[in-house]
Amino acid sequence: MFSEAEAYEKFMGRWSQRLAPLLVKFAVIQDGDAVLDVGSGTGVLALHIAGAAASRRVTGVDPSAAYIEFAQKRASTNNVNFEVGDAQQLRFSDSTFDRTLALLVMNFIPDRAKALREMIRVTRPGGVVAAAVWDYGEGMEMLRIFWDEAVARDPAIGSRDERHMPLSRKGELEAFWRENGLLEVEEQPLTVQLDFSSFDDFWTPFLAGQGPAGAHVASVSAEQRAELQSRLRRRLLGDGPDRPFTLQARVWAVKGVVPPR
Numbered sequence: 001m002f003s004e005a006e007a008y009e010k011f012m013g014r015w016s017q018r019l020a021p022l023l024v025k026f027a028v029i030q031d032g033d034a035v036l037d038v039g040s041g042t043g044v045l046a047l048h049i050a051g052a053a054a055s056r057r058v059t060g061v062d063p064s065a066a067y068i069e070f071a072q073k074r075a076s077t078n079n080v081n082f083e084v085g086d087a088q089q090l091r092f093s094d095s096t097f098d099r100t101l102a103l104l105v106m107n108f109i110p111d112r113a114k115a116l117r118e119m120i121r122v123t124r125p126g127g128v129v130a131a132a133v134w135d136y137g138e139g140m141e142m143l144r145i146f147w148d149e150a151v152a153r154d155p156a157i158g159s160r161d162e163r164h165m166p167l168s169r170k171g172e173l174e175a176f177w178r179e180n181g182l183l184e185v186e187e188q189p190l191t192v193q194l195d196f197s198s199f200d201d202f203w204t205p206f207l208a209g210q211g212p213a214g215a216h217v218a219s220v221s222a223e224q225r226a227e228l229q230s231r232l233r234r235r236l237l238g239d240g241p242d243r244p245f246t247l248q249a250r251v252w253a254v255k256g257v258v259p260p261r
Contacts, residue, residue: 005042005070007208013042015142015249016103018192019132020048023103026188026253027130031055033098038087038119039105043071043080050080059097061085087115094261095124102131104251106173107165116180123258129182130255132190133173137163139250142194146206146213149231153224162212173254182256194247199233202245 023045029035031053037046040060050058060082062068071082085091087102088111100119109115119129134140147161167173174187196202209218217225236245 004208004210005067007205007214008067008210009042011205011208011210011214012104013044015192015194016041016044017048019103019190019251020045022190022192023101023130023132023253024049024052026190027099027101027128027255029056029099033057034096035059036061036090036092036097036100036119036122038090038100038102038115039109040071040082041067041103041105043067043074043082045101045103046071046080046082047074050075050077054079059083061087061090063087088118090118090122092122094121095127096122098124098127100127100129104132104134106131107133107167112166112176113180116176120180120182120258125258125260127258128255129177129258130253131173132251132253133165133167134162135170135189135250135252136165136168139189139191139248141247142202142249143213145235145247146232149235150213150216150228153228153231157216160212160216168252170252173252177254177256181259183259185254185256187252187254189250190253191248191250194249195244196246197244198242199237200242202236203229203232
């Protein structure tokens with residue numbers, strides 16, 4: 001589902017660029033902080049943090065070698081580094097970082113509890129661990145509209161609807177952070193606008209097979225794909241001509257302070 005860096009950029013990376021500054025502000029990243037970006041993908045969050053202050057040391061870790069290569073090529077400063085790694089088994093020593101962040105990835109990690117424990121371990125006591133996950137059920141209109149129409153066309157795929165994603169509903173991230181011993185836990189919605197220049201600007205990224213929605217599009221026949229495309233166009237544009245449009249996208253963001261060891 002996540003293997004083509006260029007395709008991911010067009011599908012979700014461009015919206016991550018709008019979310020990154022909001023998560024950085026929420027996590028209260030300061031000059032001089034050593035920051036770990038877990039599940040760094042194409043590097044959007046790590047590159048934003050590094051570019052905002054040259055004194056910060058930023059490391060991005062992702063299991064996809066293709067994503068890491070793509071991110072490293074985009075790095076224009078020496079204070080950011082990307083490497084292949086597993087969130088469930090980080091190679092870093094205890095208390096290496098001041099802030100550890102994860103943008104749009106916690107719900108995709110097989111053992112999320114193990115990954116969070118690792119994020120806590122590599123963050124110093126008093127440091128902050130923060131994450132954000134799309135509100136797939138209600139707040140991420142791009143994917144909500146897609147799955148509403150996909151399931152209406154074929155109710156048998158209802159279990160694939162991303163509304164069932166873990167940690168994507170209000171209060172779930174906060175409870176997860178508290179269960180794992182983090183202090184001063186705070187959850188907050190963060191919202192960005194998704195501006196599309198046309199229907200094709202909305203639809204074409206789904207054809208590249210990225211994420212659960214893209215994987216679904218790739219799995220159906222050409223006829224079924226055309227039917228879904230038609231349903232989505234009608235949902236977004238009615239019977240009118242093609243035009244630019246804007247959708248809203250919300251994440252649930254959480255942060256917590258690492259306790260004394």
